[in-house]
Amino acid sequence: MSNPLLARLAIVYGPPDSGDPAAYLAEVARMLVKYSDADLQRAGDLIIRTHRGRSFPTPAQIVTACEDAKPEPAPVQTKNDPAWSAAAFADADRLLKSDMGHRAAREGWALGLHDYCRKHRCLPTPAKIATIIGNARFVDRVASGEEPLVGPFEGALRKMARTFQDKRSEVAAKALEGVTDSTKRMTGEAAE
Numbered sequence: 001m002s003n004p005l006l007a008r009l010a011i012v013y014g015p016p017d018s019g020d021p022a023a024y025l026a027e028v029a030r031m032l033v034k035y036s037d038a039d040l041q042r043a044g045d046l047i048i049r050t051h052r053g054r055s056f057p058t059p060a061q062i063v064t065a066c067e068d069a070k071p072e073p074a075p076v077q078t079k080n081d082p083a084w085s086a087a088a089f090a091d092a093d094r095l096l097k098s099d100m101g102h103r104a105a106r107e108g109w110a111l112g113l114h115d116y117c118r119k120h121r122c123l124p125t126p127a128k129i130a131t132i133i134g135n136a137r138f139v140d141r142v143a144s145g146e147e148p149l150v151g152p153f154e155g156a157l158r159k160m161a162r163t164f165q166d167k168r169s170e171v172a173a174k175a176l177e178g179v180t181d182s183t184k185r186m187t188g189e190a191a192e
Contacts, residue, residue, distance in 0.1 A: 003029040005040040005066075009057060012048055016056035028059050035066045038152070042069035083119045092117035096175040100129075105172035109136035111164060114171045139164045 006025050010016075018024035032040065043065040050065075051057050057065075082088060095101060095117040096110065104113040112132035116124050124132060141147035143161035 003032060003040070004037060005032060005035075005044045005062070008044045009047065009062070013051075013054060013056045028062060031059060031063055032066060035070075039066055039070050045069075088118045088121065091121050093174065095123055096171070097178075098123065101175040102179060104132075105175040107133070108140070108168065108172075109133045110172040110175050111168035112136050114175075136168070139168075 003025075006029055010025075015021040016024045035043070043062070046065045046069050047057055047062065051061065092114050096104075096114055100123055101110065101113060104110040109132050112135050113124070113129075116128065116132060138147065139161045142149065142158055143165055145158065149157055
């Protein structure tokens with residue numbers, strides 16, 4: 001059987017009570033093609049945890065479990081959220097052009113600084129800087145494989161961390177835009 005959910009259910013509940021169990025399972029499988037493997041895994045857990053009785057679940061119960069097991073979509077940021085406004089991004093971009101922004105770009109925490117500035121519309125305190133740097137270092141450890149992760153989402157989390165690193169590079173380039181080598185030397189930013 002190619003459908004992992006139906007295979008699990010057959011192990012737990014036995015074959016469906018039908019004159020033609022194979023055709024029955026094929027019909028149910030056809031209704032499940034739109035669900036991801038992760039959705040099917042969560043639906044199987046839900047059915048096994050909640051289904052009463054020893055008989056094979058009905059098609060309606062299986063599809064309902066698949067719908068119920070789908071993760072909630074991430075909340076959509078509305079245009080009314082001030083942290084996502086064009087003005088908030090413009091303020092963060094401006095604050096990134098500061099000495100602190102240049103330092104963050106050089107040291108690899110410019111994305112965290114930009115996010116902080118976008119949300120709070122000011123530069124962070126030293127304590128907040130330490131948190132931002134710590135978060136950036138964590139992302140680096142996850143991306144490089146140094147941070148131990150377990151579970152089915154390990155690969156996705158490492159990929160997401162590399163995406164954050166790429167975005168950080170873009171933000172760092174924006175922070176250093178227009179900073180010339182002579183300006184870097186005057187501010188101590190030039191490589192030695």
